[in-house]
Amino acid sequence: MNILFVCTGNTCRSPMAEAIMKHKTTHNVQSAGIFAGIGMIASEGTREVLRQEGIDVDHASQPVTVELMSWADLILTMTAQHRDFLKQSYPDDIAKIFTLKEFANPEYEQAWQELKAAYSELEQAKLRGDKQVTLIEDKIRHLEQTIQHVDISDPFGGNYMTYQKTYEEIENYLALLIEKVENRLR
Template sequence: MAEAIFRDMIKKAGKELEGIKVESAGIYAMPNQPASRQAVEVMKSEGIDLTNHRSRPINREMIDNADLILTMTTGHKNTLLKMLPDIEEKVYTLKEFAFTEQETLQLLDISDPYGLPVEEYRKTAEEIKKALKKVLGKIKEMES
């Protein structure tokens, strides 16, 4: 959902951010799996079509080509850093990058709603959107 939401935000931001490439991959992802029914439903209510989305595992080429890697959890971040300690300067949890130290964070992780009711997907999508709005603002600042 995060990739689709962020692509939509960048598209709506206009020409200012049109050169930004957004990709999603998982550390433990099974390749070529469709998004869950609940994720498709929640994204559809946001005007985003997720029906053609397919999962893919992260690979070294993606990591090398990325300027910034945002993970959903601290565990994902730590796993990447254990495998590739040389990428430390570009890996953050989504919330860690989005929010400043002055902003109160309950958790740095965004929970995975997989297998839960659609309402949990809605909550997760809102949590992702809130963080990605902050990320978008930071990227706009860096681009100007």
């Protein structure tokens, strides 16, 4: 499978995800940035965290291109803004663009399905004059928070611990991603 990770400048989060994924799988993996320059090395924080984890990184930044988008079977962004920008810019590729968290996390899809059902339930409760409306609205607020929290934190400019936390967050979702992708390929 060809997987493309996308962030803003392609020096922190997406190269970190690319390096971890290459270290743990045999999938074809690349990364790019929406506003990336060409040929920048990964940030010092990214390189240091990966070095501490025993993961090699030989990275040169690159911008998102039509060719990369076509190459990828799956495009995983670090934020909802990245996702939405790519969907607007590359409408032919919408079906393969997700945030890393929303694609990898099985709870996201479940929360989305529950939210659609809750909206329907709310409309029917309002029509019936049901006293459960407030409880349903509370459930909707909770589910909306679940599906809106899909960004990987940006460590840019932070200290080593900031990069370490981002590494742990990415590694956690990549473990879920690997499991999901491997199950689909079986």
